[in-house]
Amino acid sequence: MSESDAYVTPKVAHPYWAKHAYEVLVETAGRYDAVITYSELAEEVQARSSMRTRAEMRNWIGGLLADLAKVNHVRGEPPLTSLVVHKQDGRVGSGYDAALRLTGQPPIEDPVERETHAAAARLECYRHWGADVPADAHPTVHTRTREVRERSPRTPATASRATTRAAAEERRGAVCPTCFMEMPLSGVCPNCE
Numbered sequence: 001m002s003e004s005d006a007y008v009t010p011k012v013a014h015p016y017w018a019k020h021a022y023e024v025l026v027e028t029a030g031r032y033d034a035v036i037t038y039s040e041l042a043e044e045v046q047a048r049s050s051m052r053t054r055a056e057m058r059n060w061i062g063g064l065l066a067d068l069a070k071v072n073h074v075r076g077e078p079p080l081t082s083l084v085v086h087k088q089d090g091r092v093g094s095g096y097d098a099a100l101r102l103t104g105q106p107p108i109e110d111p112v113e114r115e116t117h118a119a120a121a122r123l124e125c126y127r128h129w130g131a132d133v134p135a136d137a138h139p140t141v142h143t144r145t146r147e148v149r150e151r152s153p154r155t156p157a158t159a160s161r162a163t164t165r166a167a168a169e170e171r172r173g174a175v176c177p178t179c180f181m182e183m184p185l186s187g188v189c190p191n192c193e
Contacts (some may be wrong), residue, residue, distance in 0.1 A: 010060035013051040020048040025080035029129035037087040066098040070175040075101040078124035
């Protein structure tokens, strides 16, 4: 096998990565107060699937997490995407807004407010997937996030940015909860029918 044959495109690997990402995040949720960085998750899904890509993670990890948010929503589970954080500041990224939109909530522009919401979702994940959660547990905002919040003033969200982002979003089909493939807009999975 030549070196070029050893790598795949994210599109080819996506369904395999999705299954492994779900497993990794469920394992993470099983440990109270655990989180995983975007880069750790990207490396883990590639290692577990034995499918590597040369594409930059930032070009495919968001789509992978958006599809997982759809699976969680269809199954009535808390959003596992709340466990995935940036290594620089320990916060969820703007991609977490995909989980919010699925529940009919608007995106949260303020990063501190988004992180506070994600902290509550993380606590739900820990409880749902059997972590040893203390009875008096409260949502935990990552330590680095707390430091940033104490230093920086709150910035009001702008409606125009949210409107522009929503208008630019592409309409996508739901994700099949069985095979993790994106379904046509008709809602019928061609792989499982």
